[in-house]
Amino acid sequence: MSIIYNEQTKNFQLDAKNSSYVIGIFEGGYILHLYYGAKIPAGEDFSGEYYRGYQASFIPYNKAVRDAGYPAFYPGNAPMEYPTNGAGDYRTAALAILNADGNTVTDIRYESHKIYRGKPRIDGLPSLYADENSAETLELVARDPYTNAVVTLYYTVFDELDAIVRSVDIKNDGDKAFKVDTAASLCLDIHSMDYDWIHLWGQHCQERALSMTPLEHGNQSISSKRGASGHFHNPFAALATHGTDETHGEVYAVNLVYSGNFTISAEVDAGCTTRLVAGINDHDFLWEVKPGDSFRTPECVLVYSGAGLGEMSRTFHRLYLDHLIPEKWAYTKRPLLINSWEAAYFNFDTDKLIAFAERAKELGIEMLVMDDGWFGRRDNDTNSLGDWYIYEKKLDLKRLTDTVHAMGLKFGIWYEPEMISPDSDLFRAHPDWHIHVPGRPETEGRQQYIIDFSRKDVRDNIFEQMSSVLDNYDIDYVKWDFNRNMTEAGSALLDAEHGLEFYHRYMLGLYEFLEKFVKKYPDLLLESCSGGGGRFDAGWLAYSPQVWASDNTNPIDRCRIQYGTSLCYPASTMGAHVSHRDNISDYNMRGCVAMAGTFGYEMDPRTFSEEEKALVKQQVANYHKYYDTIHYGDLYRIVSPYDGNQSRSIWSYVSRDKKQALLTVATFQRVFNQNLFVRMQGLDPEKTYFCEALNLRASGARLMNAGINLCDQLRQIGQAKEFFFEEV
Ligand code: GLA
Numbered sequence: 001m002s003i004i005y006n007e008q009t010k011n012f013q014l015d016a017k018n019s020s021y022v023i024g025i026f027e028g029g030y031i032l033h034l035y036y037g038a039k040i041p042a043g044e045d046f047s048g049e050y051y052r053g054y055q056a057s058f059i060p061y062n063k064a065v066r067d068a069g070y071p072a073f074y075p076g077n078a079p080m081e082y083p084t085n086g087a088g089d090y091r092t093a094a095l096a097i098l099n100a101d102g103n104t105v106t107d108i109r110y111e112s113h114k115i116y117r118g119k120p121r122i123d124g125l126p127s128l129y130a131d132e133n134s135a136e137t138l139e140l141v142a143r144d145p146y147t148n149a150v151v152t153l154y155y156t157v158f159d160e161l162d163a164i165v166r167s168v169d170i171k172n173d174g175d176k177a178f179k180v181d182t183a184a185s186l187c188l189d190i191h192s193m194d195y196d197w198i199h200l201w202g203q204h205c206q207e208r209a210l211s212m213t214p215l216e217h218g219n220q221s222i223s224s225k226r227g228a229s230g231h232f233h234n235p236f237a238a239l240a241t242h243g244t245d246e247t248h249g250e251v252y253a254v255n256l257v258y259s260g261n262f263t264i265s266a267e268v269d270a271g272c273t274t275r276l277v278a279g280i281n282d283h284d285f286l287w288e289v290k291p292g293d294s295f296r297t298p299e300c301v302l303v304y305s306g307a308g309l310g311e312m313s314r315t316f317h318r319l320y321l322d323h324l325i326p327e328k329w330a331y332t333k334r335p336l337l338i339n340s341w342e343a344a345y346f347n348f349d350t351d352k353l354i355a356f357a358e359r360a361k362e363l364g365i366e367m368l369v370m371d372d373g374w375f376g377r378r379d380n381d382t383n384s385l386g387d388w389y390i391y392e393k394k395l396d397l398k399r400l401t402d403t404v405h406a407m408g409l410k411f412g413i414w415y416e417p418e419m420i421s422p423d424s425d426l427f428r429a430h431p432d433w434h435i436h437v438p439g440r441p442e443t444e445g446r447q448q449y450i451i452d453f454s455r456k457d458v459r460d461n462i463f464e465q466m467s468s469v470l471d472n473y474d475i476d477y478v479k480w481d482f483n484r485n486m487t488e489a490g491s492a493l494l495d496a497e498h499g500l501e502f503y504h505r506y507m508l509g510l511y512e513f514l515e516k517f518v519k520k521y522p523d524l525l526l527e528s529c530s531g532g533g534g535r536f537d538a539g540w541l542a543y544s545p546q547v548w549a550s551d552n553t554n555p556i557d558r559c560r561i562q563y564g565t566s567l568c569y570p571a572s573t574m575g576a577h578v579s580h581r582d583n584i585s586d587y588n589m590r591g592c593v594a595m596a597g598t599f600g601y602e603m604d605p606r607t608f609s610e611e612e613k614a615l616v617k618q619q620v621a622n623y624h625k626y627y628d629t630i631h632y633g634d635l636y637r638i639v640s641p642y643d644g645n646q647s648r649s650i651w652s653y654v655s656r657d658k659k660q661a662l663l664t665v666a667t668f669q670r671v672f673n674q675n676l677f678v679r680m681q682g683l684d685p686e687k688t689y690f691c692e693a694l695n696l697r698a699s700g701a702r703l704m705n706a707g708i709n710l711c712d713q714l715r716q717i718g719q720a721k722e723f724f725f726e727e728v
Contacts, residue, residue, distance in 0.1 A: 002014060002015050002016065002135070002136040002157045002158075002159055003015070003115045003136045003137075003138045003155075003157060004042050005113065005115065006042070006043055009024070009043065009045060009046070009047075010024060010025040010026075011023065011024045011025075011034065011044075011046065012024075012025075012113070012138060012140070013042045013043075014136075014138065014155055014157040014164060015039060015042070015157065016039075016157050016158055016159070016161060016162045016163060016164065016304070017158070017159065017160050017161055017162050018038065018039050018162055018304075018306065019036070019037060019038060019039055019162045019304040019306070020035065020036070020037070020038070020039045020040045020042075021035070021036045021155075021157070021164060022034040022035040022036070022040075022044070022046060023081050023140070024046060024049075025110045026065075026073070026078075027065045027068050027069075027070055027073070028062060028064055028065045028068070028109060029109025029110040029111070029142070030062075030065070030073075030075065030078070030080075030109065030110075031080070031081040031082060031108070031109075031110050031140065031142060031153075032049070032078055032079055032080060032081060033079040033080060033081045033187075033188065033189045034046040034049050034079065035049075036188065036190075036252065036304065037250065037304065037306070038250075038306045049079065059074040059076040059077055059088075060074070060075075060076065060088045061073065061074050061075075061088070062075060062088065074088065075087065075088035075089045076088050076089045076090055076091070077269070077271050077273070079189035079191070079273070080187065080189055081140075081153065081187065081189075082094045082095060082108065082142070082151065082153055082168065082184075082187055083095070083187055083189075083275070084096065084106040084107050084108055084144070085104050085105065085106050085181075085182065086103070086104055086105035086106060086107075087105055087106065087107035091267055091269055091275050092187075092219065092265055092267045092275055092277045093106070093182055094168075094182070094183070094184035094186075094187040094277055094279070095108065095151065095168075095170070095180075095182060095183055095184070096180075096181040096182040096282075097144065097147050097149050097170070097178050097179070097180055097181060098178060098179040098180075098181045098286065099146065099147045099176075099178050100147075100176040100177065100178060104181050105146070106144055106146075106147070106149070107144055107145075107146070108142035108143060108144045108149070108151050109142055109143060109144075109145070110140070110141075110142050111141045111142055111143045111150070112141045113138060113139060113140050113141060114138070114139040114141075115136065115137070115138050115139075116136070116137055117132035117133075117135070117136050117137075118130060118131050118132040118135060118136075118137065119131075119135045119137050119156040119165070120137065120154075122167065122296055122299065123296075124296075124508055124511060124512060124515075125257075125258075125296065125298055125299070125508070125511060125539075126257050126258075126259075126298075126299075126511060126538070126539045126540075126541075126542030126543065127165075127167075127257060127299050127542065128156070128165050128257065128299060128301070128319070128323045128324050128542075129323055129324075129327075130156060130158065130323050134158060134159055134160065134322075134323075135156050135157060135158045135159065135323075136156070136157055136159070137154065137155065137156045137157075138153075138154070138155045138156075138157075139152050139153070139154055140152065140153040140155070141153075143173070147172075147174055147176075147178050148172065148173040148174030148175075149170055149171070149172060149173070149174075149178065149289075150170075150171040150172075150173045151168060151169070151170050151171075152168065152169040152171070153166070153168055154166060154167045154168065154169070158319065158323070161315050161318055161319050162303060162304045162305065162311075162315050163301060163302065163303050163304075163315055163316075163319045164301075164302045165257075165299050165300070165301050165302070166185060166186045166299065166300050166301075166302060167185055167296065167297050167298065167299040167300065168183060168184070168185060168296070168297045169294055169295070169296050169297075170183055170289065170294060170295045170296075170297075171289075171292075171293070171294040172289040172290060172291050172292060172293055172294070173291075174291060175291050176291065177288055177289065177290045177291065178288075178289055179286050179287060179288050179289070180286070180287040180289060180295045181282060181285075181286055182279075182282040182285075183279060183280065183282075183287075183295060183297050184277045184278060184279030184280075184297065185256060185258075185278055185279040185280075185297040185298055185299060185300035186254060186276075186277070186278050186279065186300040186302060187275060187276070187277045188252060188254075188275070188276040188277075188302065189273060189274070189275050189276075190239065190252070190273065190274045190275075190276065191273055192272065192273065192274065193215045193217070193268040193272045193273065193274050194215075194241060194242060195214075195215050195239040195240060195241060195242070195266075195274060196212050196213060196214055196215070196239070196240045196241075196242060196244065197211075197212070197213055197214070197215050197220050197237070197238075197239060197266050198210070198211065198212045198237060198238040198239070198240055198251075198253075198309075198567075199211050199222045199233065199234070199236065199237040199238075199264070200233070200234040200236055200564045200565075200567065200568075201222070201232060201233055201234075202231050202232060202233075202234070202533075202561075202564070203231050203232060204231050204531050204532060204534065204551065205532060205550060205551055205552035205557070206550075206552065206557065206560075206561070207231050207234075207532060207533035207534070207536065207549065207550050207561050207564070207565070208234050208533065208536070208561055208564030208565045208567075209560060209561075209564055210560075210563070210564050210567070210640075210642050212240075214242065215239070215266060215268050215274060216268060217268045217269075217270070217272075218267070218268065219265055219266070219267045220265065220266050220267075221263055221264060221265035221266070222237060222263070222264050222265075223261070223262060223263040223264070223265075223281050223283075224260075224261050224262055224281065225261055225281060225283055225284065226261070226485035226486060227260060227261065227435075227450070227485055227486030227489060227503055227506060228259060228260065228482060228485055228486070228530060228534060228535050229256075229258070229259050229260065229262065229534075229535055229536070229537040229539070230485065230534055230535070231530075231531070231532070231533065231534040234536065234537065234564075234568070235255060235256035235258060235262045235264065235278075235537050235538075236253070236254070236255045236256075236264075236567065236568045237253070237254055237264040237266070237276075237278070238251050238252060238253035238254070238309075238312065238567075239251070239252045239253075239266060239274065239276060240252075240308075240309070244308055244309060245308055245309065246308050246309050246310040246636070246637050246638075246640075246681075247307060247308045247310055247311075247681070248307065248308045249305075249307075249308045249309070250304075250305070250306055251303075251304070251305040251308065251309060251311075251312045252276065252302070252303075252304060253302070253303045253304075253305070253312050253316070253568070254276065254278045254300055254301065254302055254303075255300070255301045255303075255316065255537075255538050255568050256278055256279070256298055256299075256300050256301075256537070256538065256539070257298055257299040257300065257301065257324070257537075257538040257539050257542065258280065258298035258299075258507070258537065258538075258539045259507060259510070259535055259537050259539035259540055260280070260503055260504065260506065260507040260539075261280060261281035261283070261284070261285070261503050261504075262278070262279065262280060262281050263277075263278070263279065263280075263281045263282070263283075264276070264277070264278040265277050265278075278300045279297055279298070279300065280297065280298065280504060281503075284489070284500055284502075284503060285500055285501075285503065285504065286500040286501070287500075287501050287504065288497065288498060288501070298539070301316070301319065301538065303315045303316055303319070309567065309637075310635075310636055310637060310681070312567070313566060313567050313568065313635060313637075314634050314635060316567075316568045316569070316570075317569070317570035317571075317634075317635065320538065320541060320569065320570055320573070321570055321572070321632070324538060324541050324542055325541050325542075325545045325572075325573070326518065326542070326543065326545060328522060328523075329525065329545035330545065330572075331632065333627060333631075334525065334545075334546065334572070334598050335366040335367035335410050335476070335477070335525070336364070336365055336366045336367070336599055336600055336620060336623055337365065337366065337367040337368070337369050337410075337412065337477070337577075337598075337600035337601070338356060338360045338365045338367070338368055338369065338600060338601045338602070338603075338605060339369040339371055339412075339479075339577060339600060339601070339602045340353060340356065340368070340369065340370050340371045341371035341372065341414075341602060342553070342577075342579045342580065342602040342603060343356065343602060343603050343604040343605075344356075344604065345372075345373070346372065346373035346378065346379050346380055346381075347373075347379075348370070348373065348394075349394050349395060350394075350395055350396045350399055350400050353368065353370055353400055353404075354399075354400060354403050354404070355606055356368060356604065356605055356606070357403070357404045357407055357409055358407065359605035359606050359608070360409065360601075360605050361407045361408065361409055362613075363605065363608075363613060363616045363617055363620060364616075364617060364620035364621070365409070365600075365601065365605075365616075365620065366409060366410060367409055367410035367411065367412055367476065367477060368404050368409055368410075368411055368412070369411075369412035369413070369414070369477060369479060369600075370400070370411070370412065370413050370414065371414040371479065372414050372416075372481070373391075373394075374390065374391055374394070374395050374397070374413065374414070375387055375388050375389060375390060375391055376388075376389070376391060376421075376424060376425070377391055377393070378391060379394075381446055381447060381448075382421065382423060382447045383421045383423035383424060383447075384421055384423070384424050385416055385419040385420050385421040385424060385448050386419065386420040386421060386424040386425070386426030386427060386451065386462075387424045387425050387426055388415065388417075388462070388465040388466055388468075388469060389465070389468070389469070390469070397469075397473050398473065401473050401474045401475065402474075405474055410476035410477065411474065411475055411476055411477070412475065412476060412477030412478065412479060412525070412527075413469070413475050413477070413478055413479070414478075414479045414481060415466065415478055415479070415480055415481065416480075416481040416482065416483060417451075417462050417466060417480060417513075418450055418451055418453055418482055418510070419448045419449070419450060419451060419482070419483065419484070420433065420434050420448065420449050420450070420451045421447065421448050421449075422444075422447070422448075422449065423447075426451075426461075427449075430458075430461075432492045433451055433452055433455070433458050434449035434450060434451050434452060435449065435450045435451070435452050435486055435487075435488065435489055435490065435491065435502075435506075436449070436488050436490060437488045437489075437490040438490075438492075440488055442487070442488055443487040443488060444484075445483070445484030445485065445487075446483050446484050448483065448484060450484065450486055452491050452492070452493075452506070453506050453509040453510050453513065454491050454493070454494075454502060454505035454506045454508070454509045455491065455492075455493055455509070456509075459509055459512070459513050462513075463513065463516065463517070466517075467520070470521060470524070475524065476523075476524065476525060477524065477525040477526075477527065478521075478524055478525075478526050478527070479527045479529055479548070480526060480527070480528050480529065480544065481529045481530065481531075482528075482529070482530040482531070482534065482535055483530065483531045484531075485534075486503070486506075489502050489503060489506075490502060491505070491506075507539075511539075511543075514543040515543075517543075518543050525545070525546075526543060526544035526545070527544055527546045527547065527548060527575055527598075528540045528543075528544040528546075528547045528548070529547065529548035529575070531551060532548060532549065532550040532551035532552065533547065533548065533549045533550045533561070533565070535547070536549065536565065536569065536573075538568075538569075541569070541573055545572065545573060546572065546573050546574070546575050546598045547569075547573055547574070547575055548575035549561060549562065549565055549574045549575050549576055549597060553576075553577055553578070553579040553590070553594075553602060554585070555585045555589045555590045555592075555593035555594075555666065555718070555720070556585060556641075556666075556668050556718060558576065558593045558594070559593060559641040559649040559666055559668070560641045560642065560649075562574060562576065562593065562596055562597060563637065563640060563641050563642070563649060563651075566596075566635055566637065566651075570631075570635075571596055571597055571630050571631055571635065571653070572598065572630075572631040572632075573598075574596070574597035574598060575597060575598050575600075576593065576594040576595075576596065576597025576598060576599060576600075577594055577599070577600045577601055577602040578590040578591055578594045578600075578601050578602070578603065578619070579601070579602040579603050580603045585717075585718030585719070585720075586716075586718060586719060587612060587615050588615065588719070588720060588721075589666060589718050589719055589720035591615070591619040591622070592664050592666060592720035592721065592722050593664075593666060593720060595619070595622065595623060595626065595630065595664075595722070596630060596651065596653075596664065599623050601616070622722065625724070626653075626662050626722070626724065628655065629653045629654070629655045629660045629661070629662050630653045630662060632655070632656065633653040633654050633655045633656060633660075633661075633662075634653065634654050634656065634682055635651065635652075635653055636651065636652045636653075636654060636680070636681035636682045637650075637651050638650040638651055638652060638663075638678060638679070638680070638681060639651075639678075641666075641668070647667065647668045647669035648665065648666060648667045648668055648669075648676075648714075649665075649666045649668070650663070650664065650665045650666070650678055651663075651664055652664065652680060652681065652682070654681075654682040654683060658682070658683060658684040658687065658700075658727075659687070659726065659727040660724070660725065660726050660727070661680065661682070661683060661689070661724075661725040662722055662723070662724050662725075663678065663680060663722070663723040663724075663725065664720060664721070664722050664723075665678065665710055665713070665714055665720060665721055665723070666719070666720035667714045667715075667716070667717065667718070667719050667720070668717065668718070669717055670715065670716060670717050674711060675709055675711050676709060676710045676711040676713070676714070677707040677708070677709050677710075678707050678708055678709075678710055679703075679704055679705065679706075679707035680700075680703040680704050680707070680708075680725075681704060683700035683703055683704055683725075684700045684727075685699065685700045685701035685704065686699075686700065686701070687699070687700045687727045688700075688727065688728050689703060689725040689726060689727055689728065690725065690726055690728045691723050691724065691725045691726075692724065693721070693722070693723050693724065694708065694713075694723060696708065697728065703725070710723075
C-alpha cells in the first residue's frame with residue numbers, strides 16, 4: 001500500500017520509493033499540506049504544523065474554526081494543499097472560480113476520498129499511464145458550497161520512483177454556470193525559503209539553458225503566453241536546497257504534461273515560506289463550466305530527490321520511459337537517420353534524394369528523411385503550408401519511396417500541420433481558417449499563420465490531407481514542425497463569452513488530432529519539432545517519443561542545450577544530429593555529442609571525403625554498440641558545461657545492471673598543463689571494468705573514488721572522446 005488514510009489523525013500519507021507526502025484534513029474541512037520529503041514512518045502526528053505562530057495580525061481567520069478551539073489557525077499562513085482565492089489566503093491561488101454573481105471568492109473543503117491501485121488516464125489530454133502493479137491513486141474530493149464546484153485532487157504515487165503525478169478536476173454540481181478563472185495542476189507549500197529556484201530558459205538555437213538563483217521574497221515565475229510551451233521557458237522548474245549539486249541536496253521538481261500556455265511560480269511570503277504553483281497560464285484564460293460539466297487541468301509531475309539533481313533527472317527519465325512515452329516506442333530502437341534539411345534545404349528532387357539514400361546506405365544509415373519542400377509548390381518558405389499534396393514537378397514520391405525501401409532503408413517526411421501560408425490554395429479557399437481577430441492587422445511569423453486547430457472542420461481537413469499521402473505511400477516517420485507562435489489569438493467559432501477559452505481549446509484540438517493520428521498510424525515514428533526545440537515538453541512525449549532538440553547543431557552549444565534538456569528528459573527523446581553548420585569542432589566531437597540523443601546526420605553524404613566516410617562508419621558502429629547503455633541506462637552528469645572553470649562537459653551513461661558504462665568527455669577550450677581527473681559515478685564498486693581505449697582494468701570503487709587522469713587524451717579545442725567500460 002503506497003497510500004494510507006489514518007482515521008485518527010485524518011492524515012493521508014503517500015509513500016513513494018524513498019519519499020513521503022502527507023496531507024491533513026483539518027477542522028472545518030480545510031485540506032492542509034503537512035510534509036513532503038524523505039520517507040518517514042506512517043502515522044506521525046503533525047498537528048503542530050496546522051498552525052504557524054507568526055504574522056497573526058492582518059491575517060484574517062475563520063471564526064467557526066477559531067470557536068472550535070483553534071485560535072492560532074489562519075488560512076493565510078497555513079500550508080494549504082490546493083489554496084483558493086479570496087477567502088483568507090493572500091498568496092498565489094491554485095483555484096479561483098468566477099461565480100454567477102461576478103466575484104471570484106472560492107473556498108473548498110474536504111468531502112470524501114477514494115484510494116485505488118493503478119492510474120486513470122485523462123480523456124482528451126496527454127497523461128501518464130500505470131497499472132495496479134506500479135502505482136496507487138488517491139482522489140481527494142472537496143466542495144465549494146457557494147458555487148457547488150466539486151474539486152477532485154488526483155495524486156498517483158509510484159511504488160518504485162520518487163514521483164507523484166497530480167491533476168485536478170472541477171465539476172459544476174450546482175444549477176448555475178461558473179467560469180474557471182485559475183486552475184493550477186499542483187500547489188506545494190514548503191516551510192522554508194532556503195532554496196534555489198532552478199529553471200530552463202532559452203531562445204531559438206539556445207534552448208533549455210540552466211538558471212539557478214536563490215529564492216527571494218515575492219513572486220518568481222516562468223511562463224508562456226505563446227500558445228506553445230516555447231523556446232523561452234521550459235515547463236520545468238525545481239526548488240533545491242542551497243549548495244545542491246549533482247549528488248547532494250534536496251530537490252522538489254515539477255514538469256507539466258502540457259504543450260500550451262503555462263505558469264510555474266514560487267512565491268515567498270512574509271513568513272519566509274514558499275508556495276510552488278504550476279499549471280495553465282491564467283492570463284487570457286476563462287473557462288465556462290455549465291451545470292453537470294467539468295474542467296480538467298493538465299497533469300503535473302512532481303519529483304523528489306534527496307540526492308541532488310542527478311537523482312532527480314534519473315527519476316524523470318525512468319518515469320517517462322516507463323509511464324509516458326508511447327509503449328510501442330519507449331524501448332524500441334530508433335532508426336539512425338539522415339535528414340535532407342541542412343543537406344539541401346528546399347533544393348532537392350527525386351534523384352538527389354535517391355543519391356542521398358544510396359550514399360547513406362553504404363555508410364550504414366537506416367532512414368532517409370525528406371524535410372521541408374516536398375508539397376504544394378514549395379521552393380522556399382513563403383508559400384504552400386496547408387497544401388499537403390505532392391509537388392509533382394519536383395518529386396516523384398512513389399519512385400522515391402519504392403527505391404529507398406528497395407535499398408532496405410526506411411523513409412520519413414516533414415509536415416507542419418498546424419500552419420497555413422497566406423499564399424496557399426487552402427488559404428485562398430478558407431481565408432477565415434487561421435487564428436486571427438477580424439478587423440485587426442495580423443502579425444506574421446516566417447510568412448505564415450497558424451491554422452485554427454480548435455475547429456473540428458479544420459482538423460478534419462488537415463487529417464484527410466495527411467492521410468491521403470500517408471495511406472498511399474510507404475512512409476515510416478513523420479517530423480511534425482511548428483515554426484511560429486500565436487498572435488491575435490481568436491477563433492471565428494468562439495463568441496464573446498468564450499473568447500478566452502481559445503488557447504486551451506486549441507491545445508485540446510491538437511491533442512485530439514494527435515490521439516487520432518497515433519491510433520491510425522501506430523507504426524509510424526513521430527518526431528516533434530518547433531523551430532528546433534520550441535515545444536519540447538512532456539505533453540508531446542505522450543505522442544511522439546522524440547523531439548528535435550534544437551536547430552543549433554554546433555556540439556559545444558549542444559553540450560549546454562542537451563545538459564539542460566537532460567535535467568528532465570531522457571536521451572532517447574532528444575533529437576540530435578551531426579551536421580556541417582556552424583561547426584568549429586571535429587567530426588568526432590559532433591558524433592560523440594549527437595550520440596547522447598537519437599543520433600543521425602543532417603548533411604549531404606555525397607560530399608563526404610574518404611576520411612569522413614570512415615568516421616561515419618565508425619560512428620554508426622558505435623551507435624549500435626552504445627545504444628542500450630545510452631538510451632535505457634542511467635545518466636550521470638559529471639562536469640557541467642556551465643562550470644566556467646572547467647571549459648568542458650563530462651557525462652556518462654551506466655547500464656541498469658551496471659555492467660557497462662559509456663563515459664564521454666568534451667572540451668571547449670585548449671587545456672595546458674592540467675590534470676583531468678574524472679571520478680566516475682553510478683558504477684558497482686565491487687565490479688571490475690575494462691576500458692579498451694585506455695587499456696585500463698580497474699574496480700568500480702577505484703574509478704569512482706580515485707578517478708582516472710585523462711589529461712593526455714584531449715588537448716584541442718572542440719574535441720570529444722568516448723570511453724566504454726565493460727565488466728570483466
Ligand atoms: C524548422 C526545423 C528545421 C527544419 C525547418 C524546415 O526550422 O527546426 O529542422 O525542418 O523548420 O523549414
